[in-house]
Amino acid sequence: xxxxxxxxxxxxxxxxxxxxxxxxxxxxxxxxxxxxxxxxxxxxxxxxxxxxxxxxxxxxxxxxxxxxxxxxxxxxxxxxxxxxxxxxxxxxxxxxxxxxxxxxx
Numbered sequence: 808x809x810x811x812x813x814x815x816x817x818x819x820x821x822x823x824x825x826x827x828x829x830x831x832x833x834x835x836x837x838x839x840x841x842x843x844x845x846x847x848x849x850x851x852x853x854x855x856x857x858x859x860x861x862x863x864x865x866x867x868x869x870x871x872x873x874x875x876x877x878x879x880x881x882x883x884x885x886x887x888x889x890x891x892x893x894x895x896x897x898x899x900x901x902x903x904x905x906x907x908x909x910x911x912x
Contacts (some may be wrong), residue, residue, distance in 0.1 A: 812870060816863040823860070824852035 828848035831837045837844035856864075 812863065812866040816860065816867050819863060820852070820911055821855055823855040824848055825853040827855075 825848075828844060829866075831844040831848055832841065837847075
């Protein structure tokens with residue numbers, strides 16, 4: 808993942824929220840109820856990001872997927888995966904041989 812694409816997506820998402828918030832706060836009703844303006848700005852920002860920010864989102868998620876694929880291809884394992892394997896080994900060693908294994912995954 809390139810840091811630039813993640814930064815661009817983050818800035819665009821913030822702008823999709825802050826610009827409608829600023830415009831809504833210009834209306835007198837929202838000056839008295841700024842929390843309502845924030846809710847409407849969040850809904851507007853979410854809608855705008857779904858409509859117009861698909862390409863930057865695809866770049867960010869594509870970069871994350873490539874990075875994840877490289878990590879699994881090189882054999883590097885995350886800490887959570889190695890911890891889970893260590894816990895499974897302890898449970899398997901503590902269980903009697905005649906008891907069937909109940910795998911919850």
